[in-house]
Amino acid sequence: MDRRTFLKNAMVVSMAAGLADTAAAAERYFPTKVDQSLFDGINRVKNPGQKTPLEKTHAPVLKAPEMVKAGEPFVVEVSVGEALHVMGPVHWIEYIELNIGNEPAGRIDFEPKGYLKPRASFTVMLPAEAASGGKVTLVARQRCNLHGLWEGSLDIALS
Numbered sequence: 001m002d003r004r005t006f007l008k009n010a011m012v013v014s015m016a017a018g019l020a021d022t023a024a025a026a027e028r029y030f031p032t033k034v035d036q037s038l039f040d041g042i043n044r045v046k047n048p049g050q051k052t053p054l055e056k057t058h059a060p061v062l063k064a065p066e067m068v069k070a071g072e073p074f075v076v077e078v079s080v081g082e083a084l085h086v087m088g089p090v091h092w093i094e095y096i097e098l099n100i101g102n103e104p105a106g107r108i109d110f111e112p113k114g115y116l117k118p119r120a121s122f123t124v125m126l127p128a129e130a131a132s133g134g135k136v137t138l139v140a141r142q143r144c145n146l147h148g149l150w151e152g153s154l155d156i157a158l159s
């Protein structure tokens, strides 16, 4: 074998080995098999009386006063989920956002360092015109890096 053929063969072998190493490293870094259907749309609790384990740890849970007054601030707390989701470098909540009906109100991003728990408090103040029929729907969304986008909502009365 001449030098040129040897180098060419060595390069092909090392490239194949490199790809195998990369795939193995990705397997080690993301050991959890991901259900791709969770990334097809927005996930919601299907039966609130019988939440699945995935729904219990991913569907945002909102806490807010049942009735608020226009122009007066109140706190909306959003937890992911009813049993708090894990937060680490392999599996974490990327963000929590709050909408007032269809209007984006705010968003908190999380780093995958494990310093924070996936719970956020938003101080909200609604104008009287935010309510249709005296009711406002608070909508929270969160995104898990392995389990997709999830949504929860809560209706409150506005006077």
Ligand SMILES: [Fe+2]
Residues within 6 Å of the ligand: 058, 085, 091, 092, 144, 145, 146, 147
């Ligand atoms: Fe998750």
